[in-house]
Amino acid sequence: xxxEHKILLTIPMYPDxxxxxxxxxxxxxxxxxxxxxxxxxxxxxxxxxxxxxxxxSQSDDKEVHIQFLVTDDQLQVKISDRGVGITADTLDGTRLxxxxxxxxxxxxxxRGLQIIRALMDEVVIxxxxxxTTVSFTxxxxxx
Amino acid sequence: xxxxxxxxxxxxxxxxxxxxxxxxxDALGEKLSEKAQELIQNGYTLLVINLEQTTLINSIGIxxxxxxxxxxxxxxxxxxxxxxxxxxxRTFRMMAIAKYAGIFPDEExxxxxx
Numbered sequence: 001x002x003x004e005h006k007i008l009l010t011i012p013m014y015p016d017x018x019x020x021x022x023x024x025x026x027x028x029x030x031x032x033x034x035x036x037x038x039x040x041x042x043x044x045x046x047x048x049x050x051x052x053x054x055x056x057s058q059s060d061d062k063e064v065h066i067q068f069l070v071t072d073d074q075l076q077v078k079i080s081d082r083g084v085g086i087t088a089d090t091l092d093g094t095r096l097x098x099x100x101x102x103x104x105x106x107x108x109x110x111r112g113l114q115i116i117r118a119l120m121d122e123v124v125i126x127x128x129x130x131x132t133t134v135s136f137t138x139x140x141x142x143x
Numbered sequence: 144x145x146x147x148x149x150x151x152x153x154x155x156x157x158x159x160x161x162x163x164x165x166x167x168x169d170a171l172g173e174k175l176s177e178k179a180q181e182l183i184q185n186g187y188t189l190l191v192i193n194l195e196q197t198t199l200i201n202s203i204g205i206x207x208x209x210x211x212x213x214x215x216x217x218x219x220x221x222x223x224x225x226x227x228x229x230x231x232x233r234t235f236r237m238m239a240i241a242k243y244a245g246i247f248p249d250e251e252x253x254x255x256x257x
Contacts, residue, residue, distance in 0.1 A: 022199070037230055
């Protein structure tokens with residue numbers, strides 16, 4: 001039977017605090033022998049989700065709540081804020097296009113969710129006017 | 144030797160190399176952008192950005208790299224990256240950066256392909 005551990009972390013919406021969450025995620029992944037690439041992907045997904053929460057949630061408490069659930073073969077991360085929620089156009093990236101660039105495919109902003117979806121095995125986004133929770137799972141690949 | 148969060152610029156005949164270390168976020172990205180703009184203003188249109196000591200790059204850092212690509216594009220310049228991790232390279236390709244800038248394993252090949 002595989003051990004399951006739950007770790008809870010709350011960070012303030014303050015510059016670079018996403019690194020505290022990313023480092024916790026990487027420490028847990030390393031503890032379970034995830035490979036170097038997977039550890040970096042987990043860190044990046046955590047960073048992007050925390051930045052999205054800080055930039056767009058408009059939450060009064062200015063906090064991001066992170067739950068890590070780690071087993072021998074996967075790491076699940078659940079990142080929540082108590083903000084105003086996100087809209088469908090934010091989810092598909094069309095609201096956050098940023099300044100037009102010389103090349104249409106070279107968008108400056110609004111790529112965080114695309115990165116998370118590409119790097120993680122499963123991504124679930126739940127949002128309401130009371131907040132947003134982004135959950136993602138990274139499975140350990142056999143070495 | 145670079146500090147944990149630092150930028151180092153080396154100017155050479157016809158090209159310049161910018162080396163970054165640490166977390167490439169908005170703060171380090173702005174410093175990088177300033178250095179790149181300064182080089183471009185001084186006539187350097189062939190640049191290499193060495194990211195070997197850059198442990199993590201967030202999407203804001205990437206957006207700043209895109210601005211540098213655009214600034215060079217306007218002057219028909221070239222930007223090559225080197226020292227990327229596998230995840231960074233994958234992200235750059237996903238974000239179409241690899242279409243407009245070169246990605247090379249080391250500084251030598253990045254300079255040779257300017």
